[in-house]
Amino acid sequence: MKKIFLFLLLCPLLAMSQQKTSDEDQIKAVILKTFSAMKSVDSVALKSCFTSNALLHISQVKPEGNVVREVPATKFIQNVMTRKPGEMDERVLSWGPILIDQEIATAWVPYEFYLNGKFSHKGVDVFIFVKSGNEFKIKTLLYNMHQ
Incomplete structure (x- = not known):
């Protein structure tokens, strides 16, 4: 009887754990797909x-102080389309925390960026995701750039 009770108690926890892993994997896949599509x-x-x-x-430290520019994703995508394949190469350095609550999530991702095969800069991408249907999509991307 105790085993049945323990099993019934643990089932919801196991299901939640599997869902979180699945959501984390999906979020990582969206980030990697973004970088691959840029490249x-x-x-x-x-x-x-x-x-x-x-x-x-986009946050940049300049001589006059920190400057944050806001760019619609549509404009960002248009800018990427002016590049040649392979010209832009953003690489995940490590996976920082990915936090998920139902239909919203954040991901902290240190990166390095290469332009035409040469190191350009590094920084941190902070993604904010929303779940639409069964898919997480990027709602906001905040990133910085430094040497």
Whole structure:
């Protein structure tokens, strides 16, 4: 009887754990798909990673102070499409925390960026995701750039 009770008690915890892992894997896959689409200059794949009204916020430290630019994802995608395949190469350095609560999630991802095969800069991408149907999509991407 005790074994049945323990099993019934643990089943929901195991299901939640499996769902979280599945969601984390999906979030990582969206990030990797974004980077791959940038590298291959694939507008369809890149667009599929973002919500229709997604925004990017780029933080740069300049002599006059910290400057944060806001760019609609549509403009970002247009800029990527002006590149040649292989020109842009963003690489995940490590997976920071990925936090999920139902239909929202965040991911902290240190990265390095290469332009034409040469190191350009590094920084951290902070993704905010929303789940639409069964898919997580990027709602906001905040990143910084430094040497």
